[in-house]
Amino acid sequence: MTLATTDNVIAAEPSLLVRMMRMLLADKFALSAAIFLLVILAIAIIGPSWLGDLATKQNLRGRNLPPFDWTRTWVWWMGADALGRPLFARIIVAAQNTLMVAAGAVILSSVIGTVLGLIAGFSSPRTGQIIMRLADVIMSFPSLLIAVIVLYVLGSSILNLMLVLAITRIPVYLRTTRAEVLEIRERMFVQAARVMGASSKRILFRHILPVVLPTLTTLATLDFAYVMLAESALSFLGIGIQPPEITWGLMISQGRQYLTNAWWLSFWPGLAIILTTMSLNLLSNWMRIALDPVQRWRLEMKGGKNG
Amino acid sequence: MAEHLLEVRNLSVEFHTAAGVVHAVKSISYHLDKGETLAILGESGSGKSVSSSAIMNLIDMPPGRISGGEILLDGRDLLTMPAEERREVNGRRVAMIFQDPLSHLNPVYSVGWQIAEAMTTHGLAGSKAREEGLRLLRRVGIPEPERAMRKYPHEFSGGQRQRVMIAMALALRPDLLIADEPTTALDVTVQAEVLKLLKELQRETGMAVLIITHDLGVVAEIADRVVVMEKGTLVEAGTVREIYKNPQHPYTRKLIAAAPGKGVMHEPGARAEPLLSVRDVRKTYGSFEALKGISFDLMPGETMAVVGESGSGKSTLARALLRLDEPDSGTALWKGRDLFALSPSELYKLRRDLQMVFQDPTQSLNPRMTVFQLISEAWVIHPDILPKARWRERVAELLAQVGLSAEHMSRYPHQFSGGQRQRIAIARALALEPQLIICDEAVSALDVSVQAQVIELLDKLRREMGIAFIFIAHDLPVVRDFADHVMVMQQGEIVELGTIREVFETPRQAYTRALLAASLSPDPDAKAGCPEPPAADAEILIPKRSH
Amino acid sequence: ESGPIKIVLPEEADLLEPCMATRSNIGRIIMQNVSETLTELDVRGGKGLMPRLAESWEQKEDGSWRFNLRKGVKFSDGTDFNAKDVKYSFDRVMSDKNACESRRYFGGMNIKIDVVDDATIDFTVDPVQPILPLLLSLLTIVPEETPMEFVREPVGTGPYELTDWTPGQQIVLTARDDYWGEKPEVTEATYLFRSDPAVRAAMVQTGEADLSPSISQTEATNPATDFSYLDSETVYLRIDHNIEPLNDVRVRRALNLAIDREAFLGTLVPDSAVLATAIVPPPTLGWNPDVKVFPYDPDQAKKLIEEAKADGVKVDTPITIIARTANFPNVTEIMEAIQAQLQEVGLQVELKFVEVAEHEVYYSKPFKDGRGPQLVAAMHDNSKGDPSFSMFFKYDSEGTQSGFADPKVDDLIARANAAVGDERAKLWSELIAYVHDEVVADVLLFHMVGFSRVSERLDFKPTMATNSMLQLSEIKIK
Amino acid sequence: MLRFIRQRALASLISLIGLIVMVFFLSRMTGDPAALFLPVEASAEMKDQFRELHGLNDPILVQFARYVGDVATGDLGQSLRKARPALDVVLEAFTWTLWLAIITMTLVTGAAIVVGSLGAFRSGGFFDRFSSMISLVGASVPDFWLAIVAIVIFSINFAILPTSGTGSVLHWILPIAVLFVRPFGIIVQVVRGAMVGALSSAYVKTARAKGVKSGPIIFIHALRNAMLPVITVVGDQAASLLNGAVVVETIFGFPGVGKLMIDSILQRDFNVVLAAILVTAIAIFLMNVLIDLAYALLDPRIRH
């Protein structure tokens, strides 16, 4: 937004970026989360080219090798899978696909859902009604059927998978946004903006959206986990990502049958998902505070003490 | 030493902000006895609300911090009291009327429930509490109290909400009532009722009242003693008479001198082509008729004051004119075009010419925007007004004009006092350089010195730029100083409409006369001889200006 | 001793229709328990075909068959069993008012049935069908009164009748008092359904069930209760010979040589599985012990590919392995390993997993035009003792899953089908060897084993047929 | 109110019809049921005959017209696989699912509100960090994993609960416990987020000034203001339960609509798929009506 430029902070105050950094430093949990996510992101970018070969090298005789064998190189520390491939390396290589599908689906569904929700809450009742009933339809369309249809008609690929998962998640964002908009649009500051002649677009995105955004971010971070796991369920049914592509979800579903005798097969990818979700959530909780002027002191005070 | 009911000793409060620590209250001390009324006067933003919130334990800590002092209630320090005991004090022994009734009422519960809760919390049976609530609503003059009990805060007018707050605070007959600007949104007749109610209760129960106000008339009417605050410190204390007759501190002197109602009455010029011509505007909420056919004309550069009973439809009219609530019928010709018939896109083009300052400043400011963003938003929306490079400069200028400073620019609304927020809202309306500003109680939360400054500013704009005003107010002296015409409303109708001189000097309607009669004089000695003929009264309540 | 037992199965029967009893999820419950057949194949001993509702049968001069039926047999609805019921049962299977699955065993023949008397019935088949008595082990007998449409409450002559069916929850069979044969020890069998193998195993362990005929290899850890058995399923990769480079026998041979079958045993495939040299498992008629499993010889494979390449065969074309998810245990890992091994010898191999409906599109004719070279991983089940149930479909030029056309193969199949006794066995053996060694028709992998968990209360050993038939009368209670 | 319901019913009917039309045509693009019903060895004639028998040989529009006609008379057709009315099959399964969903969501909502609110009340405190962590793990743990672990612990090791199946109250405990976890995790976070905002509002100060105890401040004053997003997300989670909790149904042998739907989709048993979607859609539509009414009930500003 044009208003968020640096010139709106008077000279005595540090720039926005510096302030955000300080606030991040003030929250140890959020800081660790941010670092973890950066690492995951880096891994996702370089993983396949770095460890791609190692992660697919099979060794049937070393299958289901247990973890914590420190005598071997680090890629073996998490043990090996049913084809004797190092789990650590596979998790690293899988990060790319996993994040692509999850981030793609979450971003797509949240953006579409939010925009539709804003429109549904703010426009004429008729438009609202149409959008909402559309959401009802998507909501009652079993995601699995969408998956079968899309993947059967369009074929299975990462992009299509992302699409399927995105479609099924639209209604949450849509309904949440609309419900909040209905209330927020009655608030006085929204009316004040109307009096100033702000366009609907500006009112929606500048005045209403920021109020709904924290809730949506919370939902989106949780959806990350949902999407990663749903993708695993689809793989298991034969309509998701299939080997030799790998994702954490697929690794989990492959480890499923070994749950009782080789727990590590599904445990590590599960842990990766949990840690990613947790980091995202810690970060979104931090952001909720950092972006809310009424709450921001929580971070700034701490920052002050630390600094 | 006889123990005081309330004793505040060396209280200091500070707030942490991004830009540094704000010392809102700096080592103030005062005391209050049973049955006594202490008024806190002072500049807007001087720490009146903060210090009284400290008594109620309502300061957000952190970011706020009580950095020193003690608050003794019957000799016991409230600041060190165990939490459970502290909670029992609130509501039962000390009650508070908040400055900003809309945000302080829970939007999702009916008013009746909220009033009753004050009592049930402290052990009263539900049915009894409702009965009592009903009685209180009636006492504060809410029409149709039975129905009102079931209504939600947003369905009330500003003054009605304030009265709901009052009813809530009085529910448990506290030993100490802290009233933060309890009558800012009330017309003078209702204000008189409320003050009478307070005095009665004081007589009955020996309640002590700590009243924060900027209205010298109210002070004169109800207070025994006065303390004056400026910039977080206590600058003067004394009885009402002492302070009024013999102010010591320069600020106090300025305050008293600034009391409105002493200027020359405007004489509107010849009627020309009206800027705005309103005909037969009606608006109903369900079966309730809020506006019953309002018609008037407004010339360019003129000020139309709207006064009248709380709940008579003043804000509704303002909202209807701006199409914030669609009126049911009627026309409003703006330079010959009917505002009510415009399509949204046409309306959009006209928006910048018509601005409004809302009655509830807090709610009308987006809590997530800094003051700079709030004010400069006008130029983001209408980029042709001002090039971006000049925004900062102009914001600073506007802030200075309404008595704030440039360093407030990066603060957020919640970091301001009620009066300061109101001034931000005014600055925002001015930023658009409109042709008509509708001011809904725009200066009611300002202390007289700032009020005078703002009124002067508005008057200057009117003279120099020809801005017209619809000025909703209950403060008759202000109206007298500023307006050209007055429109008196009662129950959704205009009961009297005329030039300022016509209405103030020869009121025709009984209601107008009552209104003028109920206006309070800041002179504590004036109240004895109050119910004189209204016309003369209007003269009496104007002390001599000390130039 | 006698008493009730509980059996936990992987999937519920959607129907209990006798003419669908050849489908394993239905047959496991009603075959020979509720609905009986005229003949029955001995899967435990080597007794071959045994009488059940037919006491004896003979082939007449003209090639037709006469069956002498058992007398005094009653259906569970109280009606008597006689030859008319047999005729009706057959007609019902062949009717177009239903979609009886067992009809497929009688395809391509013209059958005329004559009821001689109540206890005698003649089958005249054109062309002459030497294995008609074996085929009749697949024809369940229903009373004449049964409607043509599918029924949900089967009536049969078997030792049990259906007494309760709560869809989604359980099916209960109770022993009949008026059964013609020996009274079984199991008085009542309750069937439960759980799709998760770990849960099935756990249920026997906790005593919630007495028998789980299929648990996973990883669960089968307790020697006291867990048994493995050769389960008549054969895993193979069907080669599509029509598309280059798979039309070259050297490439097909290279595929076979490139796979280290031994390495799978005891790892991804149970130790006791058998490396396959034919599409049918060892106890089948004509199974050829002289055919040897392809050795693991990647060097030879590479050489063959080089040779083919030198001859202009496009060996670099990517070959797609198409497999069905959850088709058999470890299917993904096995296919991934095979993919890796094939790539090792220099082939370009892609892997594609599809769900069951899509798999069918690749597996059966008509094949799609414009397809690339494909290997379809599939599993074939033949527990019926005769290769005729497999060979036509898989290898005849007309066979729906056949990936090639070879006149010699067609001829061998036709002759074997018409032959009897040793001649039949010899012809099948010849076919098996020819298909494996000369045509190199496909990549045969394993004859699979299943695992079952049997409570120590019971005395029961699963057999090859357990997948499709679970005779309660064979279960003894300790 | 009556107008609202009438309008809503009409709009819902239209979208329901749209849904059915969509599913009808789309599902038929996904392959031939004959190939799946009959064994791979079945001949072309057999397949053809099967299609003839079930009217699958007719042009798709004819099939559709016939279906519409049947539905209009209340007949949702027969299940291909089960040879019984599709609606019976679905309703049987749906009853189980409905109960499972209702019980689970009631427990989840109650628990999540309490935990999330308390977390928000002392946000950043130990309880907040701890409950956030637990709920986040819950929201991201694979459910089959939980299910198997629960069976191993409670059925095998301690032998206090049955592994799976139906029959007694005990049989419900594990499925509900496993289903509980993920929605709980999600809703706790949503409640917490909304409550942090609500608890810093001015009206909370008023309540404190009245001397209201912390309990009512959290659960009466702030909570109702924070409920809007919460009930929306509760609705979303409930909808996914109504669509069937596949994993739990699969592992615990719970005869719900989720597994039925999957099986029917994979087997292309179209009538069952359609009936299942119809039934769940009606349930979800009804639920959304309730949720919209709840919005208005909770927040008078939304009432119009």
Ligand SMILES: Nc1ncnc2c1ncn2[C@@H]1O[C@H](COP(=O)(O)OP(=O)(O)OP(=O)(O)O)[C@@H](O)[C@H]1O
């Ligand atoms: N949360 C906060 N952060 C920073 N500054 C604050 C905060 N709250 C109040 N202040 C500052 O404290 C000062 C005192 O505010 P207070 O509300 O007590 O003023 P007041 O005397 O009641 O004024 P008014 O008459 O306008 O209501 C103001 O200058 C205000 O800017």
Ligand SMILES: Nc1ncnc2c1ncn2[C@@H]1O[C@H](COP(=O)(O)OP(=O)(O)OP(=O)(O)O)[C@@H](O)[C@H]1O
């Ligand atoms: N949304 C609503 N629903 C129902 N009644 C309403 C609503 N808004 C306002 N009213 C009623 O309309 C009447 C006029 O309200 P309005 O706000 O215009 O009063 P006002 O003249 O501005 O009073 P005040 O001086 O107290 O602000 C009041 O009686 C109020 O109760």
Ligand SMILES: [Mg+2]
């Ligand atoms: Mg104040």
Ligand SMILES: [Mg+2]
């Ligand atoms: Mg008003």
